Amino acid sequence: MNALDSDGITIGVDIGGTKTHAVALGAGGEVLGEVRRRSGHGEELVVLAAVQAVETLAGELPGRAIARVGIGIPGTVDHLTGEVQQALNLGLDHVALGAQVSRRLGVPVHVENDVNAAALGSLGSPGEAEGRGAEPPSLAYLNLGTGLAVGTVLDGRLWRGVTGAAGEIGHIPLDPDGPLCVCGQRGCIEAMASGSGIARQWGADVPSAPEIADLAASGDERAASVLERLVWAVAGAVRLIVLAQDVRRVVIGGGLALALGERLRLPVLAQLREWEAASPFLASVAPADRVVLAPADRPLAAIGAALAARPV
Ligand SMILES: [Zn+2]
Secondary structure: OOOOHHHHHEEEEEEEOOEEEEEEEEHHHHHHHEEEEEOOOOOOHHHHHHHHHHHHHHHHHOOOOEEEEEEEEEEEOOOOOOEEEHHEEEEEEOOHHOOOOOOOHHOOOOHHHHHHHHHHHHHHOOOOOOOOOOOOEEEEEEEEEOOOEEEEEOOOOOEEEOOOEEEEEEHHEEOOOOEEEOOOOEHHHHHHOOOOOHHHHHHOOOOHHHHHHHHHHHHHHHHHHHHHHHHHHHHHHHHHHHHHHOEEEEEEEOOOHHHHHHHHHHHHHHHHHHHHHOHHHHHHHHHHHEEOOOOOOOHHHHHHHHHOOOOO
């Protein structure tokens, strides 16, 4: 038994809109076990789902004490107090999530925004050891889900911003002639490169992202135009992130990215390389070389929530 084992294990819980995913993390960052269950809606059921996921996972690892729990959740979070100020999809409004789960489990609980958690979780992904010498890792995790946001690790530490709003780049307009966004602006990144943005452009009966890619490949003009905007906006987001923060990696993840995989990565790289070919400046910064897809088989937000809960 090594030092961290004797100290107990850390469990990371990713509370999503539909699924709550708990992961037990060993000392070396290895996944010791995982449990998935349906998420609840509203304060009581969200807390219950998280507690039960941890208890089920603990039951599968007999003899291992839980030292602490980290939670990642889509919403505005005060990581110092563990309060979820708002998580609309889960029906939470000013909920002391960390305190409630902690009381039920009897261990310290840390709460983090899920995209920030996924950024931390990406540190152990392939390619992340490629820093120069002893350079601490700096990366961005670009989440393409229902919305779009970025989580940033700078010099090995999560950058949350002074009010926790760092990385809300979804509402930066890129195209003045682009689709209208929920926020009232036109051509926001999120209006083109997110599940909700695609749904708004498409209207009723929106197909899945892979179906849109299939339709585009078979010559459907509406699908081709939606896909083209998606690729253009993701490439634009990568360029923005790299120029603003000069991170070594931009990890593209989230449900939309996972659903499309290489069908997103390859055209995004092609777009970035086209821009690089036209600009010696952009070519010198080489944004295309920094893009990787999030691994489909690693629960980054749950792993990162566990990492965030560990004492520094
Ligand atoms: Zn917007």
